[in-house]
Amino acid sequence: MADTVWPSCAKSLKGVILDMCGVLYDSGEGDGVAIPGSIEAVRKLKASDLKLRFCTNESQASRDKFVAKLQRLGFDISVEEVFSPAPAAVAVLKQRGLRPHLLVYDALLPEFDSVNKSDPNCVVIGDAAEKFSYQNMNKAFRVLIGLEKPVLFSLGKGKYYKEMDGLKLDVGVYMKALEYACDVEAEVIGKPAASFFQCVLNDMVLQSHEVMMIGDDLVNDVGGAQQCGMKGVQVRTGKYRPSDQNHPTVVADGTVDDLAQAVDMILSGRC
């Protein structure tokens, strides 16, 4: 078993934010599978006096459908506890009067029902997976290159994630592709954007130093949380790779085998 590293943040901890895919469950065919011990770990956190929120860059399903899947897997979780990029994107689009061309997974489209999509003046990409065809990438590109000042939103900037049949490219890779094609810098909505984490903290009514983020993605979960002043702990499930421990810029405050171990550490010593 690899070493466990744990932060010394002690009794100040008042809340925990959990990443979802790779921490609670592994995705794949159907609903995927719960990671052993994680259903019970969530139950223990809920029974404690810690505040708990879930923060995902999931953009392959509407938040309602996504939470229903987690419930089917056995998790005690509700829509109000989950922060995902699409609702945040809708808020930004409306606030700035933008009409998106969407390159997202079909199942995410309902999140954008209330947004005017005619005569698009920006592009929003999510984890479109198989919809990242050459044809669809060209369509998004042509919208962007036809704008006087291209505006590109990306629902997260992850590089890849793990499904049961292997690693798969995430939205960040296609974000970089369109950035290069159009000489534009995308606006990221989701982790690791500070504004996204801050929304969660606001909802918890906690300060960043009172909260720990637990995720499998060193850059987007751990690094993003640290940028906001939170402790960031990485689990060795999901997309974790041993080389993460030699990352040039991000060093996790803690590294544990899985969520079950993290929660035991939190509850035994209150951090």
Add this chain to the structure above:
Amino acid sequence: MADTVWPSCAKSLKGVILDMCGVLYDSGEGDGVAIPGSIEAVRKLKASDLKLRFCTNESQASRDKFVAKLQRLGFDISVEEVFSPAPAAVAVLKQRGLRPHLLVYDALLPEFDSVNKSDPNCVVIGDAAEKFSYQNMNKAFRVLIGLEKPVLFSLGKGKYYKEMDGLKLDVGVYMKALEYACDVEAEVIGKPAASFFQCVLNDMVLQSHEVMMIGDDLVNDVGGAQQCGMKGVQVRTGKYRPSDQNHPTVVADGTVDDLAQAVDMILSGRC
């Protein structure tokens, strides 16, 4: 008509290198169409005492097939005069004992017939167009991420090109995607790599200051040639866009309407 700008390189000019797509012809269905005046312009250059070579990042067909297409369009051109990235890549792979996973257009595969492709230890991407599916990108990504030190070759780094039905994403965009996914910097084979231009100059037995490059791509044709010490002239055909004239780093030595005008300028004043 837009202004003509022309370099004052005068009588020292001894050779000309022509980009092909967007200068000689516009691609599209079938063979595409010759750009008006370009067939006659090539004929005039060949009748002069200037040395002439063609330099393309074309990677959708083998060099033989590609040259045959140009001949069908009416151009006086032979395989020996054409420099394209795939033969250069084959030379590099053999020299370094590398076995590629190929993500290229089907019609380019014959160029790699002589290369060992078993148990790949690098990835080569070309302008794969419709073959840039999510599935194929994942396959290339998994080869790279599985290597201790990922090695990625890209046949050019163009952002987009123009076909008769509109702008289309080029290989450079997918190169950037895989670079980001794997934290690797691709080795570019083709324009604007200096080593590629130098091969052409060696074949011409000319010094760079004796040669002019004419292309429609400001960065890859004009900028690449200038980096090697050549004059770089841009034509207002193909992928030319008015905003090229405000590019932050590359300023063409000359800008003309099309190849016909460039050749008339060259031959009337010998530059």
